[in-house]
Amino acid sequence: MSTRDTVLAAAQRLLATDPTAPMAEIAAAAGVGRATVHRHFASREDLLHEIGRRSLDRWAESMTEAGVAGAVASADPALIRACLDDMIGRFVVDADEYGIALTDPTVVNGPALRERADALFAEEVTLYAAAQAAGVLRSDVAARWLGHSLYGLLVAVRDALVAGDIAARDAQDLVRSTFLEGGAAR
Template identity: 55%
Template sequence: MSTREEILGAAQRRLNLDPTSSMADIAAAAGIGRATLHRHFSGREDLLTEIGARSLDRWEERLDAARVGDVCSSDDADRLRATLVTLLGQYLEDSDDFGFALTDQFVLAEPTLTARGEALAEREIELFAAAQAAGVLRDDVSPRWISQACYGLLVAARDALRAGDVPRRDLDTVVASFFLHGAAAPGKPL
């Protein structure tokens, strides 16, 4: 019999491939019947809420492991840059697992998940503001804009992987470079 964790993993993988998957599709992907799936989750919304919470758990774990608060108070540009690059790589790794949660409208609008996501975003925005103050990131835009751009880049990276536009082995470098330097050709003025 599949455990709740195994079912959630199978559901995430299925929804990452096809966000419109039905509960029957998800049950089949988990190798269980619909009745078993419904013993674990009362319905699709319950399942999506759990996947969203898992996504937020991972985000929080990444911020905690990076010791974002300590990094922000250090004012060390090299440490800030290294933390940004590391977090971007980890976010990309996580988007392989949680890509569905990045764009699902139910997950993005569920009040409990939204409130928690906003609190985590504030921690990340603090990191971006510290990186701006240290000269690592441009300071002519708000740190909230940088946060939105980071999110957009993660969604773009997920979509590029799905389309086969960027090999997974190159994605961390491409995204970090794009995040830190933009789309401009190196050494070329705007």
Template identity: 30%
Template sequence: MTQTAKERPLRADAERTVRNILEVAERVLAEDPTASLGQIAAAAGVARTTVHRRFASREALVDAMAAHAFRQVEDAIDVARPETAPPMVALHQITANVIQVKSGWRYAVGQPRLTDPDAVAAHDRIFAKCHLLLERAQQAGLLRPDADLGWARRVYHALIEQAIIESAGGGEDAPGPDALASLVVDTLLGGLGPRG
């Protein structure tokens, strides 16, 4: 059985080229969502044929961007050890890491519908890890025993999105990921923490 181009591992230089195209495409499309593959190629400093060889269409490029971004988000979660670190430590570190990564991939992670199977799978794993973390926080008494964890997850994600907007709009004076993570966690736990 032959492997498809998508499954075949890339050489190191080709992998760097693809990563560069994805990162440049994020910047270009964040500024101009209607930008063409030709504009992205020019900004990346590669021939248009290089982009077309790697990505059959603009949609394929956006799918690859989303898959790459969600893999980075998942890695940012995993490095904070959501299953083993103390829940409060994991919650803060994951929040800071996710704010930092998603701030650099706002266009890719903001797509309304994910179509790439890798992006969908990573997205689903991220949600499962978030739910596990919130369960651990609830068991540790950080969240009320009767808190609806589905609602908590949606609120948590909305707070992270607001933190990303805050970081993007504040220029040099914008709070960093750690300060924003503290705001997100304090708001989440203040609203869902044990009643005093």
């Protein structure tokens, strides 16, 4: 792994728990001199921006790999449901690695990133809308609300993992099950 990637990885890990961690700490966590960090990222903002960009890349990638576009186009309930399960699983993994961007406004800072995040969310919502049309998801709530609620569950996973209340291997099924079936007894 290149020095640049080492720094990025360390920064992602560190900033997830402390978004205000100074550059010196990030450098130390990466096992690198402070000057070296600045050789690869002109400013702190540059570093944050790059993390945000990568997070969005991963988000887009996960939707592509889950076959969101195809599932939406198919309008097939079984395919949509499978795509949904797949995508949720990928999101849980992503959130674990790229979790910072979840709640921190300092990461997705620029208007360009903001706009791209909105576009990705809109793409994600097309799946929810298709799922509603196909009878997979309920239609009495806004498709965008379903998107927000899944996002909220990803935040919940992070908190639960930090608190040690769930096992990492259970996270995916927990989110899928809670997102789809809720918490009420059957």
